[in-house]
Amino acid sequence: MERPGSAWLNFMNRKCDNCKSQATVHLTEIKAGKKVEKHLCQQCAEQQEGIPAGTAHTPINELLTNFVLAHSQGAKELTTNAVCEHCGMAWPDFKQGGLLGCEHDYALFEKDLTPLLQRAHDGATHHLGKVPVRRGGSGVPMKRQADLARLRKELQKAIEGEDYERAAKLRDQIKTAES
Amino acid sequence: MKLTDLTTRAGEWLRGIGPMSEIVISSRVRLARNVSGYHFLSKCTRHQRTTIEHKIRDAILGASISPKTLYVDLQDAPEVDRQLLVERHLISKPHAQSEGARGVAISESESVSIMVNEEDHLRLQVLRSGSQLEEAWEEINEIDNKLESTLDFAFHPRFGYLTACPTNVGTGIRVSVMLHLPALKLTGEIEKVFRAAKDMRLAVRGLYGEGTEALGDFYQVSNQTTLGKSEEEIISDFKGVVIPKIIEYEHHARRTLLNDRTAALDDKVFRALGILRCARLMASEETLYLLSHLRLGVNMGRVKDIDIRTVNELFLMTQPAHLQKLIGKKIDGDVRRAARAEFIRHRLNAA
Ligand SMILES: [Zn+2]
Ligand SMILES: [Zn+2]
Numbered sequence: 001m002e003r004p005g006s007a008w009l010n011f012m013n014r015k016c017d018n019c020k021s022q023a024t025v026h027l028t029e030i031k032a033g034k035k036v037e038k039h040l041c042q043q044c045a046e047q048q049e050g051i052p053a054g055t056a057h058t059p060i061n062e063l064l065t066n067f068v069l070a071h072s073q074g075a076k077e078l079t080t081n082a083v084c085e086h087c088g089m090a091w092p093d094f095k096q097g098g099l100l101g102c103e104h105d106y107a108l109f110e111k112d113l114t115p116l117l118q119r120a121h122d123g124a125t126h127h128l129g130k131v132p133v134r135r136g137g138s139g140v141p142m143k144r145q146a147d148l149a150r151l152r153k154e155l156q157k158a159i160e161g162e163d164y165e166r167a168a169k170l171r172d173q174i175k176t177a178e179s
Numbered sequence: 180m181k182l183t184d185l186t187t188r189a190g191e192w193l194r195g196i197g198p199m200s201e202i203v204i205s206s207r208v209r210l211a212r213n214v215s216g217y218h219f220l221s222k223c224t225r226h227q228r229t230t231i232e233h234k235i236r237d238a239i240l241g242a243s244i245s246p247k248t249l250y251v252d253l254q255d256a257p258e259v260d261r262q263l264l265v266e267r268h269l270i271s272k273p274h275a276q277s278e279g280a281r282g283v284a285i286s287e288s289e290s291v292s293i294m295v296n297e298e299d300h301l302r303l304q305v306l307r308s309g310s311q312l313e314e315a316w317e318e319i320n321e322i323d324n325k326l327e328s329t330l331d332f333a334f335h336p337r338f339g340y341l342t343a344c345p346t347n348v349g350t351g352i353r354v355s356v357m358l359h360l361p362a363l364k365l366t367g368e369i370e371k372v373f374r375a376a377k378d379m380r381l382a383v384r385g386l387y388g389e390g391t392e393a394l395g396d397f398y399q400v401s402n403q404t405t406l407g408k409s410e411e412e413i414i415s416d417f418k419g420v421v422i423p424k425i426i427e428y429e430h431h432a433r434r435t436l437l438n439d440r441t442a443a444l445d446d447k448v449f450r451a452l453g454i455l456r457c458a459r460l461m462a463s464e465e466t467l468y469l470l471s472h473l474r475l476g477v478n479m480g481r482v483k484d485i486d487i488r489t490v491n492e493l494f495l496m497t498q499p500a501h502l503q504k505l506i507g508k509k510i511d512g513d514v515r516r517a518a519r520a521e522f523i524r525h526r527l528n529a530a
Binding site for chain 1 (some may be wrong): 213215217218219221222298320323324327328331332333334335336337338339340341343344345346348349350352380403404405406407408409410412
């Protein structure tokens, strides 16, 4: 059975294209119709791409996803220094081993995980599949599930297009549909 | 049912009679699940690992997932048995080689297997012969529902099913098809498959051998993204887009060989058959290489006196652990190569 683990670790522990220190800036550029991926450390990114420190490693859609999440679930603190009270997992441990320690880690490290999830899952940020019966799986009719899926996709688009107003409206619609 | 019962026959998925089975050997759907209230395995103590294994084993055996279910405790199983299960695609290599409390439940037909304490608490798998992804999904979904009635799986409304590695989160589904693509290899067009897969964000790897090298011309194509798409969507992409495209490439390559390079094609096929029927020492790589050409010849009607099932079985039975089980003692080196050659000769000359 295949393990995506090693490719995943490669990405997370990627070295800077320029100076071989840890890459924290991941850029995709279209040059002459070809997709070019760049992985740079903070310093080289500032020099080469003129990306100011502090914002470069945070893609715009992540910022906006967090904006929406913060509004829908209550603001979360920066998690990088957090340690899971259940299993003892810390973010640097995860970056080392590539595996999370318990079910609570997803919510705890939500902010840090989001850009990684987007990269691993073709930009996706939300589950659209099966829901266990115990978690209300049978309580949600298929039609409503499909509607929710559509709304979430539209929300993602609105966020990518920086349409905050529409994003806020869609967020409220999703809230209503979920309740 | 005992483990030794497995050595004498091929699993359901290798019968080679499913839809489009001349190219699609098998379809597999796998689900990753963890039980809520327990740490993922990397943060488990030995004791917790054992507790989880017992809980899940009881749940599986209590859920009657198949009329007869065999549960193998892998912590105590001999190496040759663990290797045998790998060769039969019932457990992963890491699961065979890791340590601590772990096991696997296997249905009698071998189409269902559930690994316990692999990377996640549960890895459910349904394997079927030929192109049967929808059927495999329906079956695994039903088993998942049965297990869910006694086990509370870790789940989050936004992230879906929670897995140890974030690359599996969401549906936790890994859909894959095993393809035999000898003509694309012979015509030097296998790159087409890699390109098509990349466009669809799918992973391709050789079934035997390392990396992109594919001994026996077997390739496994599987999805990489598990979040943001429903299970049905992922499967219909495979069934409707990926599989037909690759099958068309392989069919085209087979037609080209038949029309423009008939003598070269027949030479490959019958040279392989000749060696397989006569050789006295057979290494495993050479076996895969020759069986691949023979399989192509049988499927294209160039070889008429050999049943495709015989060829499929030879791929399975000539692997090291299977040979060892058949002979009943540990063998290697020339003794193993001689046993493999003899086994092949018997099967092909009896036909
Ligand atoms: Zn650098
Ligand atoms: Zn934790």
